[in-house]
Amino acid sequence: MNKEPIIVTEGVTVSFGDFQALKGIDVKIKQGEIMIILGPSGSGKSTFIRTLNRLQPHDGGRVIVDGIELNEDTTVADLKHVRSEIGFVFQQFNLFPHLTVLENVALGPQKVKGMTKGEAEEIANKLLERVGIPEQKNKYASALSGGQQQRVAIARALAMDPKIMLFDEPTSALDPEMIKEVLDVMIDLARRDITMIVVTHEMGFAKEVGDRVMFFDEGHLVEESTPDVFFDNPKAKRSKLFLEQIL
Numbered sequence: 001m002n003k004e005p006i007i008v009t010e011g012v013t014v015s016f017g018d019f020q021a022l023k024g025i026d027v028k029i030k031q032g033e034i035m036i037i038l039g040p041s042g043s044g045k046s047t048f049i050r051t052l053n054r055l056q057p058h059d060g061g062r063v064i065v066d067g068i069e070l071n072e073d074t075t076v077a078d079l080k081h082v083r084s085e086i087g088f089v090f091q092q093f094n095l096f097p098h099l100t101v102l103e104n105v106a107l108g109p110q111k112v113k114g115m116t117k118g119e120a121e122e123i124a125n126k127l128l129e130r131v132g133i134p135e136q137k138n139k140y141a142s143a144l145s146g147g148q149q150q151r152v153a154i155a156r157a158l159a160m161d162p163k164i165m166l167f168d169e170p171t172s173a174l175d176p177e178m179i180k181e182v183l184d185v186m187i188d189l190a191r192r193d194i195t196m197i198v199v200t201h202e203m204g205f206a207k208e209v210g211d212r213v214m215f216f217d218e219g220h221l222v223e224e225s226t227p228d229v230f231f232d233n234p235k236a237k238r239s240k241l242f243l244e245q246i247l
Contacts, residue, residue: 006031006164006195007052011061014047021047023219024061029197031163034190036206036227037199039216040242045199048216049166052197053086054079066163084112087157087165091173093149095141095156101128102137105156112160120159127155131185147178151185158189165189167198203247207231215239 007029014022050056105124109115131151190209213230
């Protein structure tokens with residue numbers, strides 16, 4: 001996979017008052033790569049992926065996404081362009097409760113991409129097929145199970161035809177029996193040519209689909225390797241300790 005990096009961070013730091021959440025993160029992620037981010041709670045994983053679309057401004061270093069540097073000087077047009085290329089799926093589904101499933105998915109393409117309702121709904125219908133819930137399209141989001149809502153949230157992000165998908169612990173708010181249905185959708189997505197960055201506690205998923213694993217601890221990127229190496233032969237003490245606790 002000799003592709004140009006689509007995401008580059010150099011020495012990225014983020015502080016909240018006296019607390020330094022990120023302490024100099026250097027990362028290059030290639031187009032089409034599936035990057036898994038692991039680490040204990042409070043290690044900076046979520047903060048890091050939020051810097052990639054400037055939901056969380058960084059206070060030191062550089063963040064460059066698809067050739068555009070994100071900082072306080074980034075133009076509104078450039079920031080809008082970067083954000084239109086990034087789909088973001090959060091722990092909480094953040095669906096609009098007063099809209100149907102179909103309307104939730106079709107909203108973005110109409111508002112941001114200027115599509116007609118008909119064009120947007122055609123895309124939305126295809127994506128609801130793809131995430132396995134076409135029969136739910138006329139229901140309101142609140143009537144769906146957590147797993148179904150998260151699949152709608154993934155379809156909604158995909159409706160913008162993003163180059164990059166960010167997932168921030170997408171299964172952590174779900175009951176155990178619903179986790180698999182969401183991971184299956186993500187596994188299917190990983191087989192297509194889309195760049196995915198996934199913060200997760202699902203180790204089976206990390207092993208199965210990850211091209212690389214990044215392990216964060218206390219705001220540092222401690223270790224970065226392939227899943228095989230990370231899970232079977234981690235280099236750092238902190239990585240070993242983390243794996244002993246969860247595996």
